[in-house]
Amino acid sequence: MPLDPHSFMATMEKRVCLTSEDKTLLKENADWGKEIASEMADRFYTYLGNDPEMDGIMKAKEGRMHRLRETFIQWFYEMFTGMDNWGDGYADRRWRIGLVHVQIGIGPQHVVPAMATVINAVGQRLKVDGKNEALRDALSRICMIDLAFIEQAYVEVSSAAVLQETGWSEGLFRRLIATGAGSM
Ligand code: HEM
16 A cells, blocks of 8 residues: 555654644744755755765766755755645655655665754754754654655655565565564
């Protein structure tokens, strides 16, 4: 069964405990988010640029760096606005971002530390600007939801590809994974 981004979003909201108070706080600070987005993009791409493998991916295509900077700024701001109050539009966009990364071959080993860098950089700026802990918590939660989308896309696409190629049932596939993990 392909993943339904809308119900995945609802599940993640509950699991991560993103509350309506968090959403209100994020929206109230949307202008601040827009203001610092460019600095966050700089921090993010400096971090990626310091890793030879990720630097190589970023420079592999003409104009990629420029596009990435723009899309990162947009992505960052959307965490504060929630687009459609963190509804279906938000979930569809996050799912698409996940798929783009899977297509390029960017996996958990790249994305998890990259998201940690974002959280760390925002945390430093929150302190400088005297923002409270509650905003930091709300941002950490929404970052975790966005991260979960990218990670889950990886799992979903990989499983779907194997099932399609082999014609195996999901049950057989799960049993093979469990056996494989057990023998590692
Ligand atoms: C916190 C984790 C990350 C976030 C939030 C993020 C955000 C984004 C967004 C919003 C897009 C645009 C997707 C679209 O076109 O619809 C994108 C694309 C892309 N990202 Fe990431 N990214 C993350 C991690 C990474 C990492 C670790 C790399 C490794 C180099 C990377 C490299 C790329 C590349 C190469 C593209 C496609 C650019 C293009 O050719 O248009 N991203 N990312």
